[in-house]
Amino acid sequence: MSLIELHQLSGAWAMNALDDNENKAFEQHLRECESCAAEAAELRETAARLGAVTEHAPPPALRARVLAVAAQTRQLPPATPPSETRASAVLAERRWLKRLGVLAAAASVLAAVALGTQAVRSNNELSREVDALRQVTAEYNQLAALMSSPGATTVSRSVEHGGTGMAVYAPSQNKVLFLAGGLPQLPADRSYQLWVVAADGPQSAGVLPTGGKLPPMVMEALAGTEKLALTVEPRGGSKGPTTAPLVVLPLAV
């Protein structure tokens, strides 16, 4: 779901009109977007006003019953800040993956701009998206700074055999960000390896972690860097590429 779509859910959320998945996605988003949380709270308050105009006294007998049951019902303890348990670490990781999705969505906006398809979105939508991007990436300043740095360009290509690779090249910071999604799982004895290719040949940028979605990789754009390439190598990587690249991402200079 794109950020714009997420933003639009506040009204439906305040009225419990979302399905469970959307509800979760939106509440996750609220934790990361302060202005959205403020709007959502106000809309919930507004919805509650709609609810409060249809007063009707319950049967009087219920009062004693409810109070009697309450007297025998244990209350929940207050929520305390979670300790850094394994579960919360997993949660943090999942949050991180979700943010990746958000970043990817934002990056695709940048890509759309770069490709001159800006007309399909109004300036208004675009600036909203950029605002949201700023908020969501508060703790990922480095990535945000890269993507919004002057002259940053984005390129996205499908990867042979499946998936997408994307690069953001930030010449003003001399950095390249690489993101990939949907790559097919490799046999256990193989790894994806990323290469920074300059005029004097490829240099390893590292092996991609296996399993699930991949975190973004940020690397220095060495002098003369022309492109990124992804290959399949024996597990753990090679010194130089030994197979034909599955995708090549040219970095516009």
Added chain:
Amino acid sequence: MELVRPRTAESVPEQVGPELLEQVARGDQAAFGRLYDLMSGKVFGLIRRVLRDEAQSEEVFQEVMLEVWRKASRFDTALGSPSAWIMTIAHRRAVDRVRSAQAAGDRDVQAARLEVDTPFDNTSEQAASRLEQRQVRRCLSFLTSLQRESVLLAYYQGYTCPEVASLLRIPLGTVKTRMRDGLIRLRDCMGVSA
């Protein structure tokens, strides 16, 4: 135990303050009794409005009040006022019940749509605060008809976005934006702040 009774109905309507909820969170049963007296009419009114069925409404009402008791310690002022928190629990439970009843296939969609235009005309519902009701009605009149219908169907009928979309024959995305625009307009009209 003799529970403290609230002020009589003639007095200015009292609001549930965060302090009262804090007392409830500490297990103060008298405080819970006061909260009950302040909120039970609104909570039951909303549930009954959504569910229509008296017996089911009574059941859900008791569940809601117990949830308020159990979860009082989890109330967070950052999320809004105590009464909005309570009404949200009530609404959530009511629509959950509607949806499980819907799974049994007993909802009358056409009837629901007819009722949208007259959400407050049911004379059996006492309006303790006529003023509040007038304000809501006035503010609703400033909405476009799509905004109003989307808001009313979702809130009072417990319809999901896809249900509202199919009923109003508009795209799903449009429904979501109308709900948001509509509530934002209501918020501004009512001067709500969280």
